[in-house]
Amino acid sequence: MSRRVDGVSVCIVRLMRVDGREIPVTGSLLQPLTRRTSDIIRVVLAAIGVGVVVAGSLITRPEWLALERSVSKIVDFLSQDQSTMVYLVYGMLILALPFAILIELVVRRQWKLLAGYAAAGLLAALALSITGAGISTPKWHLPVPDRFDTFLAQFLDDPRWIAMLAAMLTVSSPWLPVRPRRWMWFLLLMFAPIHLLVSSVVPARAMLGLVVGWLVGAVIVWLVGTPALEVPLEAAVRVLARRGYTVRAFRVDRPAGRGPLLLATEVDGPESELVVEMYGKNQRSFGAVKQLWRWITFRSSETAPLHGSMHRAVEHRALLGIAIGDLGMADCRQVAVAGLDRGWMLYAHTVPHGTPIQKLSAQVLPGVWRSLLRLHENQISLGDLQPGNVRVHQGDTLFGGFAAAEFGASESQRQTDIAQLLVTTTSLYGKHEAVSAAIEVLGESTVVTAARRLTKSAMPTGIRKSVPDWTKVMATAREEIREQTGHDRIQSAQLTRFTRNQIIQLVLLFALVYVAYPFFSQVPTFFSQLRTLNWWWALLGLVITALTYLAAAVALGACADWVVKMRYLFLEQLANTFVATTTPAGVGGLALSVRFLQQAGMTTMRATAAVALQQSVQVITHVVLLIVFSVVAGTSTNLAHIVPDATVLYLAAGVGVGLIGAFMFVPKLRRWVNQSVRPQLTEVLGELADLARDPIRFSLIVGGCGAITLGKAFALWVSVEAFGGGTDFVAVTIVTMIGGTLASAAPTPGGVGAVEAALIGGLAAFGVPAEIAVPAVLLYRVLTCWIPVALGWPIMRWMGEKEMI
Structure with a gap:
C-alpha cells in the first residue's frame, strides 16, 4: 500500500488500529540483526557453565557425590511409594515438556521458529552423541516395561534428552510468554532437587546435558538473532494521548539497533510533529555493559553514577533536558517518558529547532x-x-x-x-x-x-x-x-585508570614471573652449590656483563649516528633486556629500541633501519666468530653433541625453502615483501655500504657486536671457573654461540629453559661434570639475564616517565 506525501510516493508498512482509529506506520519496524549484548552475555555464561561442570566432574566429583548423599539423607522424608510417585509424575512432565513448547509455538503461530526449534534439539543431542567410536544413538526403549518409572528414567537421566530440552527452551524462550517460559525453566531445572528428594545422586551427565543444551541454544540465538520483538506502538499512542497529543501517523527515521527506534510522529496538539525515541531490551543490556566498562576502565572522577535500569537512564536524560531548557539553551522540549509493554521505554520530545x-x-x-x-x-x-x-x-x-x-x-x-x-x-x-x-x-x-x-x-x-x-x-x-x-608542550591528561604503558608493563611483569618460574625451581640446588663458589670469579663475570651492555650501547649509537647520549643508550640496553626476556624471540627488545630512537627524533624508517643494521652486523659477526673459533678448536673437538642431527637440519632447510616459495608465489606475501620488507632491506644494505666506507664507524659497530658475543662467552667461562673449571675458553665460546643460537629459536620468552638446557648439554659435551656445569650455567644466567632484568624494570619505568620510550 502506498500514498502521496508532498508529491513523493512512500511505502506504508501497515495500518495500526488503536481505539477505533487507523494510524499509518511508514517504514520498517523490524529491528536489524545485530549481535545483541544480552545474547553475547548468554553465550559467555553458557560457556562458563560448561567449563564449570566439566571441571567439577573431573576434579571435585567425589566431593560432590558425598555432599549429595548427605543432602539426600537430610531430605529423605518420603516413603518408597511416595518417592516412586514423585519420580513418575516428574518424569511424565519432562517427557511432555518439548511437546508443550511445540504446542505453545503453534498456538502463537510462530511458524518460522519451528526450524530453529528442531535444529537446536538435534544439534544438542548430536553434540552429546559423538564418541571416540563414532555417533552413539539414543537407546530409549519405547515399550513400557514392568515399572513405568524405570521407563521414564531413561529420559530423565539421559543427557541427550536434557540437552534437547534446554536447547529448544533457550531458542524458543524469547517468543514464549513470560509466565509459561518461567514455569518451563522451573520444571527443567527441578530435575536436580527431584533426584535428591527421592534419595538418589544427580547424574553428572545430566548436568552436562543441561549446560551443553543451554550453550547450543544460546549460540543459535546469537547467530540467528533474537526476535524482532513487537514494538508497542499502541501503548505509545495512548501515552501521548494522555499528554494531549493525538497521533496521526508514524514514520520510521531509524530502526532500532545499537541506538533507539527513532520515529517522526505527526500529531494534533500544541505541536504538529514530535520525535519519539523507543528503547528496547537490547539498549538496556548494552547500556548497562557500557556503563560498567567505563566504571572499570575510567577514573572515578571521569564517570557518572551508574544507572540501575533503562528507565532511570532515559529519565535522567529527560530531566537534564528540562534543566537545560529552564536556562533557555535546550533545542527541544521534553514531552513524555514512560515505560511500555515488553520492556520498552518511550522518550518523546519536540523537533529540535x-x-x-x-x-x-x-x-x-x-x-x-x-x-x-x-x-x-x-x-x-x-x-x-x-x-x-x-x-x-x-x-x-x-x-x-x-x-x-x-x-x-x-x-x-x-x-x-x-x-x-x-x-x-x-x-x-x-x-x-x-x-x-x-x-x-x-x-x-x-x-x-x-x-x-x-x-x-x-x-x-x-x-x-x-x-x-x-x-x-x-x-x-x-x-x-x-x-x-606559547606553551612548549601540553601533557595529555590521564582519564583511564591505567595508561597504555602501565598495561604493557603489567603484562610484561606477569610474563616475567611466568618465564622465571623454571629458574626459581632450581634456586635451592644453586644455593647448595654456592659454598664452592669463588666470589672473585663471579665479580669478574659481573664486570664483563656490564661491559657487554656498554658494547651494545656503542654499537647502537654508531648505527644511529649518535643521536642519543651514551649514558641513555646504556640505560636503554638494560631496559631492553627486561622487555626481550618477557617477549618471545626478543621481539619486544627490538621494538623498544626502535621506539627509543623515534623519541630521540629519528623517523620510523630511519630508526628501524638503525636497529636492523645493528642486528644484521650482530648476526654476521656472530657467524664469523663461530667459524673462526670452530677452526681454532680443531678436529679434536666433538661438536656432534650440540649440533642437531642431519635429519633435523634437512627438515629445517626444507621448511626454509618452503617459506621462500610461499613468499614468491603467494600474491599477498609477495606484495608485503615488496612494500614493507624490500625498502627496509634496501636501507640496511645501503647502510652496510656506507659503513664499509667509514672505518671509524665500521670499527665501532663491528667491535661492539663482537664484544657482545665474546663477552657472553667470557662470562660463561668465568662462571665455570668460579665453580672449579674444567674446559678452555675456546670450547666455552663454541658452546655459547652454538647453544645460544639454537636456544634463541625457542618460543619461550627470553629463551628461558631452552638456553639453560643447551648450555648445560654443550658443557657436558666438552667434558664438564654436571656438578660444575649446572651451577655454572645458573650463575651465568644470573649475571647476564636476571640481574639486568631486575635493573631493567625500574629503568624502563623511569624512561617511560621521561617519555624516552
Whole structure:
C-alpha cells in the first residue's frame, strides 16, 4: 500500500488500529540483526557453565557425590511409594515438556521458529552423541516395561534428552510468554532437587546435558538473532494521548539497533510533529555493559553514577533536558517518558529547532563558547558535543542530546566538554578560528588545561563518527593551542585508570614471573652449590656483563649516528633486556629500541633501519666468530653433541625453502615483501655500504657486536671457573654461540629453559661434570639475564616517565 506525501510516493508498512482509529506506520519496524549484548552475555555464561561442570566432574566429583548423599539423607522424608510417585509424575512432565513448547509455538503461530526449534534439539543431542567410536544413538526403549518409572528414567537421566530440552527452551524462550517460559525453566531445572528428594545422586551427565543444551541454544540465538520483538506502538499512542497529543501517523527515521527506534510522529496538539525515541531490551543490556566498562576502565572522577535500569537512564536524560531548557539553551522540549509493554521505554520530545552550526559561519563561535560557559557556571556538563547537538536559533546557542549530560558536573567533566567542542569547531571552521574564539571567551589557562584532554578517551563515539579524521583534528587543535598560548608542550591528561604503558608493563611483569618460574625451581640446588663458589670469579663475570651492555650501547649509537647520549643508550640496553626476556624471540627488545630512537627524533624508517643494521652486523659477526673459533678448536673437538642431527637440519632447510616459495608465489606475501620488507632491506644494505666506507664507524659497530658475543662467552667461562673449571675458553665460546643460537629459536620468552638446557648439554659435551656445569650455567644466567632484568624494570619505568620510550 502506498500514498502521496508532498508529491513523493512512500511505502506504508501497515495500518495500526488503536481505539477505533487507523494510524499509518511508514517504514520498517523490524529491528536489524545485530549481535545483541544480552545474547553475547548468554553465550559467555553458557560457556562458563560448561567449563564449570566439566571441571567439577573431573576434579571435585567425589566431593560432590558425598555432599549429595548427605543432602539426600537430610531430605529423605518420603516413603518408597511416595518417592516412586514423585519420580513418575516428574518424569511424565519432562517427557511432555518439548511437546508443550511445540504446542505453545503453534498456538502463537510462530511458524518460522519451528526450524530453529528442531535444529537446536538435534544439534544438542548430536553434540552429546559423538564418541571416540563414532555417533552413539539414543537407546530409549519405547515399550513400557514392568515399572513405568524405570521407563521414564531413561529420559530423565539421559543427557541427550536434557540437552534437547534446554536447547529448544533457550531458542524458543524469547517468543514464549513470560509466565509459561518461567514455569518451563522451573520444571527443567527441578530435575536436580527431584533426584535428591527421592534419595538418589544427580547424574553428572545430566548436568552436562543441561549446560551443553543451554550453550547450543544460546549460540543459535546469537547467530540467528533474537526476535524482532513487537514494538508497542499502541501503548505509545495512548501515552501521548494522555499528554494531549493525538497521533496521526508514524514514520520510521531509524530502526532500532545499537541506538533507539527513532520515529517522526505527526500529531494534533500544541505541536504538529514530535520525535519519539523507543528503547528496547537490547539498549538496556548494552547500556548497562557500557556503563560498567567505563566504571572499570575510567577514573572515578571521569564517570557518572551508574544507572540501575533503562528507565532511570532515559529519565535522567529527560530531566537534564528540562534543566537545560529552564536556562533557555535546550533545542527541544521534553514531552513524555514512560515505560511500555515488553520492556520498552518511550522518550518523546519536540523537533529540535534552530540551525545546526555546520551550516553557519565562524561568527557564531563566541556565542557558542559563552553558552557553554554559562552551562558550566550552572554546574551542567553535556558530555557529547558533536556537531549535530549544537544549534543556533535567533542568535542563541541551543544544545541537544543530553544522553551523557550531568548535573553537578565535576571540573574534569567540564574540561572534557571544552575539549570536545574544540574538536567539533576545529573540524568545521579551522584551527585558528576555533582556538581563538575559545581563548577569547574562556581565557588561556582554561583552554590549555582543557587541551590536555584532547585524547581518544575523552572523545565519545558520536564525535568519532561525525567528525572526519578526528584524530588529526585533535592533534591540529592541540598544536594550535600550543602556538597561540606559547606553551612548549601540553601533557595529555590521564582519564583511564591505567595508561597504555602501565598495561604493557603489567603484562610484561606477569610474563616475567611466568618465564622465571623454571629458574626459581632450581634456586635451592644453586644455593647448595654456592659454598664452592669463588666470589672473585663471579665479580669478574659481573664486570664483563656490564661491559657487554656498554658494547651494545656503542654499537647502537654508531648505527644511529649518535643521536642519543651514551649514558641513555646504556640505560636503554638494560631496559631492553627486561622487555626481550618477557617477549618471545626478543621481539619486544627490538621494538623498544626502535621506539627509543623515534623519541630521540629519528623517523620510523630511519630508526628501524638503525636497529636492523645493528642486528644484521650482530648476526654476521656472530657467524664469523663461530667459524673462526670452530677452526681454532680443531678436529679434536666433538661438536656432534650440540649440533642437531642431519635429519633435523634437512627438515629445517626444507621448511626454509618452503617459506621462500610461499613468499614468491603467494600474491599477498609477495606484495608485503615488496612494500614493507624490500625498502627496509634496501636501507640496511645501503647502510652496510656506507659503513664499509667509514672505518671509524665500521670499527665501532663491528667491535661492539663482537664484544657482545665474546663477552657472553667470557662470562660463561668465568662462571665455570668460579665453580672449579674444567674446559678452555675456546670450547666455552663454541658452546655459547652454538647453544645460544639454537636456544634463541625457542618460543619461550627470553629463551628461558631452552638456553639453560643447551648450555648445560654443550658443557657436558666438552667434558664438564654436571656438578660444575649446572651451577655454572645458573650463575651465568644470573649475571647476564636476571640481574639486568631486575635493573631493567625500574629503568624502563623511569624512561617511560621521561617519555624516552
